[in-house]
Amino acid sequence: xxxxxxxxxxxxxxxxxxxxxxxxxxxxxxxxxxxxxxxxxxxxxxxxxxxxxxxxxxxxxxxxxxxxxxxxxxxxxxxxxxxxxxxxxxxxxxxxxxxxxxxxxxxxxxxxxxxxxxxxxxxxxxxxxxxxxxxxxxxxxxxxxxxxxxxxxxxxxxxxxxxxxxxxxxxxxxxxxxxxxxxxxxxxxxx
Numbered sequence: 001x002x003x004x005x006x007x008x009x010x011x012x013x014x015x016x017x018x019x020x021x022x023x024x025x026x027x028x029x030x031x032x033x034x035x036x037x038x039x040x041x042x043x044x045x046x047x048x049x050x051x052x053x054x055x056x057x058x059x060x061x062x063x064x065x066x067x068x069x070x071x072x073x074x075x076x077x078x079x080x081x082x083x084x085x086x087x088x089x090x091x092x093x094x095x096x097x098x099x100x101x102x103x104x105x106x107x108x109x110x111x112x113x114x115x116x117x118x119x120x121x122x123x124x125x126x127x128x129x130x131x132x133x134x135x136x137x138x139x140x141x142x143x144x145x146x147x148x149x150x151x152x153x154x155x156x157x158x159x160x161x162x163x164x165x166x167x168x169x170x171x172x173x174x175x176x177x178x179x180x181x182x183x184x185x186x187x188x189x190x191x
Contacts, residue, residue: 021168023166031162032161048128051117070107083110087141087143112136114159117131
């Protein structure tokens, strides 16, 4: 990049730079460790044998809220069963077919790998213990188009520890801040 700028310095009037993608992660720190989650469960008088029904109930409540929110926005949640499919492209196609260009464009769901909690029997003590290990759970993806941020999405894990990821396209956000008329959707997309 520096070599390019030096070579064409006479033709360059300014340089913009920024992040390509910006990803924020939201985690309930108390719920993200075995010790913290154990204390949370103890505080709420939830026994290890009742862990799965407890978290299944919370997951079901999240699912109902997401489904109701999508229905209130006039759309349904689309399940993605292909791990290789581009959720971003699928959301764009759904939005295009529905004629949506701003605000909430699409809501997708997919079962994906995650780091989560299970209750297992300890071989040495014979007691039920909480373990944090790889697993799979349902995620919801909310795809948006914001006038200043451009395209973005929120990824919600529906099982403990309920991590949330917010992803923003840095190029479009920068264009939205610099071009007249807001979002940089007029700019060609980088490959």
